[in-house]
Amino acid sequence: MHILVGLHAGLGEIGALAALWVLVELLNASEASLRRARIAALVAVIFFIGSWFAGGYNYLTDYATAVKPLIKSGPLPWAHLVITETKEHVFLFLPFLSIIQLALLTRFNKEILVDQNFRKAATYIAILAVLLALAMVGMGVLISSGFRAALEALIL
């Protein structure tokens, strides 16, 4: 269970860092920075999809049988009933956002340098991807805290 959670979190956090890298490269766009942004965007797509699979597999197996029942019967049931329920659905936005990011940077790689609208569009997506990824990290911490609180209530 720990490996799956670690894999899910690790892949997601690398994706989040890659999304942040895209944003940073867009703030001072040049041909070289856009080339790096495209690489970072591809990394974000790959790692968010990897996180999707790892998290999904964990959610459908260990989380469903061992973690969810404990959280729901523990002192912080909202960790599942609100946070996990939100996270499992809002997370689905992220891979598509990262694909759009990559598509914009690839399709309009020359236009972004000369057209403010394209640069703004790419930047808005980058900001959104970073904020959403960070929200996922925060929610993951809350869910883990809910699980830990439930375990502590059992043994303390």
Next chain:
Amino acid sequence: MVVSATVVVWLIVVMTILTEISASFKEFLTQLAGHHWTAKSLISVFVFMLLSLILKNSLEDSGAILKSVTTLFVSVVLGGLIIFSYFIWGFLAE
């Protein structure tokens, strides 16, 4: 493709709430893919790919793309808040 993503965002919001309020819809999703969440993931991917293919030759004017991205931005924020609010409301109502 940006429009496809916006449609998928709202599709996820609608499927999320429908799953909570309709046992038959939840059962339909479960039968489709073994678990309602897996079905939502697969449907999202399918709809995104289908719409992206259908809309692939749409105009690529920079103003229109900025407008589409802004709509996507607002949709993600609003959609996320709707989902979050729904589950908070459900939790408090119990």
